[in-house]
Amino acid sequence: MNHDQARYGDDERYEPLLSEKDGKEVDPGEGSILPDGLTRDSLELPELSEPELARHYTRLSQMNWSVESGPYPLGSCTMKYNPTFTEVVAADPNAAVHPDRDPSTVQGTLELLHGLQEYLAEVGGMDAVTLQPPAGAAGEFAGITVAKAYHDANGNDRNEVVVPASAHGTNFATAAMAGYDVVELPSDEDGRVDVEALAAAVSEDTAALMLTNPNTVGLFERDIEEIAGIVHDAGGLLYYDGANLNALLGRARPGDMGFDVMHYNVHKTFATPHGGGGPGAGPVGVVEELAEFLPRPQVREAPTAADGDAGDGGDEVEYELFDPERSVGKVHGFQGNWLVLVKAYAYIHRLGHEGLLDASAKAVLNANYLAELVEFDVPYGPFHHEFAATAGDRDAADVAKRMLDYGVHPPTTKWPEMVPEAMLTEPTEAESKSSLEDLAAAFNAAAADADGELASAPSKTTARRIDQAGAARNPRLSWRALDGE
Numbered sequence: 319m320n321h322d323q324a325r326y327g328d329d330e331r332y333e334p335l336l337s338e339k340d341g342k343e344v345d346p347g348e349g350s351i352l353p354d355g356l357t358r359d360s361l362e363l364p365e366l367s368e369p370e371l372a373r374h375y376t377r378l379s380q381m382n383w384s385v386e387s388g389p390y391p392l393g394s395c396t397m398k399y400n401p402t403f404t405e406v407v408a409a410d411p412n413a414a415v416h417p418d419r420d421p422s423t424v425q426g427t428l429e430l431l432h433g434l435q436e437y438l439a440e441v442g443g444m445d446a447v448t449l450q451p452p453a454g455a456a457g458e459f460a461g462i463t464v465a466k467a468y469h470d471a472n473g474n475d476r477n478e479v480v481v482p483a484s485a486h487g488t489n490f491a492t493a494a495m496a497g498y499d500v501v502e503l504p505s506d507e508d509g510r511v512d513v514e515a516l517a518a519a520v521s522e523d524t525a526a527l528m529l530t531n532p533n534t535v536g537l538f539e540r541d542i543e544e545i546a547g548i549v550h551d552a553g554g555l556l557y558y559d560g561a562n563l564n565a566l567l568g569r570a571r572p573g574d575m576g577f578d579v580m581h582y583n584v585h586k587t588f589a590t591p592h593g594g595g596g597p598g599a600g601p602v603g604v605v606e607e608l609a610e611f612l613p614r615p616q617v618r619e620a621p622t623a624a625d626g627d628a629g630d631g632g633d634e635v636e637y638e639l640f641d642p643e644r645s646v647g648k649v650h651g652f653q654g655n656w657l658v659l660v661k662a663y664a665y666i667h668r669l670g671h672e673g674l675l676d677a678s679a680k681a682v683l684n685a686n687y688l689a690e691l692v693e694f695d696v697p698y699g700p701f702h703h704e705f706a707a708t709a710g711d712r713d714a715a716d717v718a719k720r721m722l723d724y725g726v727h728p729p730t731t732k733w734p735e736m737v738p739e740a741m742l743t744e745p746t747e748a749e750s751k752s753s754l755e756d757l758a759a760a761f762n763a764a765a766a767d768a769d770g771e772l773a774s775a776p777s778k779t780t781a782r783r784i785d786q787a788g789a790a791r792n793p794r795l796s797w798r799a800l801d802g803e
């Protein structure tokens with residue numbers, strides 16, 4: 319019995335690999351196509367028993383922090399818990415389809431993708447959605463590229479994108495990569511978009527304003543309709559950075575606020591895997607006028623057999639792939655990262671409208687409750703899903719390191735810059751009241767510690783204070799990298 323038979327039995331939907339089907343052994347061939355210097359006769363892999371291996375990986379996992387170890391309030395990142403049922407759905411053998419199969423044989427796959435396009439369009443108030451981009455930042459780039467294609471097609475020669483100073487770094491990078499000059503917009507004293515400064519910044523050169531709402535300190539842009547009017551009157555488009563959409567789920571929609579194009583961070587809003595360089599997804603939604611420029615292909619309902627004389631096929635719906643008329647092209651292979659999309663679909667489907675409302679309610683309630691409990695100053699407010707406390711005359715990074723010693727993951731530090739020594743804190747909807755109280759206790763214990771204790775923290779973690787820039791630029795990815803030291 320081969321592996322596939324063991325897993326799937328005789329279910330003929332799961333055909334074994336070609337070579338096995340033909341009853342032939344896979345023949346690696348005589349001689350090697352690799353040059354001699356690149357081959358070897360033996361490979362000294364460690365010989366370990368199963369318990370030794372299990373202990374090795376368990377120990378490694380315990381050296382890391384994860385949302386399954388405790389709260390992870392890393393502001394802006396929405397590190398909420400990914401419910402296991404989405405993994406179960408994605409592990410279903412029926413989900414394991416090759417992306418290049420003929421659409422007639424994968425109608426269920428297309429139905430799910432179509433369903434997700436519809437869910438996202440509904441949640442965002444958009445008219446059309448592509449699922450292709452593989453991350454939020456990739457979605458930003460795809461979205462701004464679509465906006466640019468729209469302007470080009472209309473003979474609009476515009477070279478500027480306006481971005482608030484408090485925006486996520488990817489917004490500046492996206493605009494620059496798409497070939498635009500970035501115009502930075504200051505915040506007003508309430509921490510929101512300075513509407514007068516916006517009016518002065520936009521002109522016939524403005525291609526788009528990129529904005530997230532609530533913004534990066536969790537404040538809702540109350541003047542969003544006026545902001546949209548200013549940008550639209552100047553002939554620009556409104557881009558919505560969807561990273562904070564968990565604050566609004568089921569309550570307010572970017573499309574209704576006047577946004578023309580947006581991305582969805584499904585790992586932030588709909589509990590799919592997050593970070594670590596693994597596969598992600600950053601679908602993009604647009605209003606009608608921009609739909610023909612979306613990346614290709616997309617999924618749509620095909621004309622049904624009932625149009626002919628097929629008799630009983632009356633209510634059978636079929637799905638097909640199509641290329642939007644003036645598509646900007648492909649931004650990823652096939653339909654994007656399929657299994658991530660399965661998880662996003664499962665999450666939305668399972669929660670439903672009531673569940674999404676509950677998620678946004680808890681995201682907002684949790685942030686405000688925690689903001690009340692922490693003894694650091696918290697400027698602005700009331701908040702939506704996150705807040706930026708200030709470490710005042712202490713170093714926010716030191717406070718964060720000390721929080722590791724108290725057994726919680728610290729917030730994002732020193733960003734956004736509008737709050738000095740910021741500690742951007744986003745507990746997410748996943749935390750209970752008691753875990754919020756534990757988090758607050760860690761903040762407050764660090765606040766009460768002496769400067770020396772902060773400066774030498776962390777003292778209880780596997781790795782002590784690390785060279786953060788060095789860790790990113792010269793990462794050591796195996797034990798062997800430590801040899802010879």
Ligand SMILES: *Cc1c(COP(=O)(O)O)cnc(C)c1O
Binds near residue numbers: 454456486559562
């Ligand atoms: C996370 C984030 C992004 C980028 O999304 P990725 O999926 O990490 O690429 C963009 N904007 C904001 C505000 C974010 O928090």
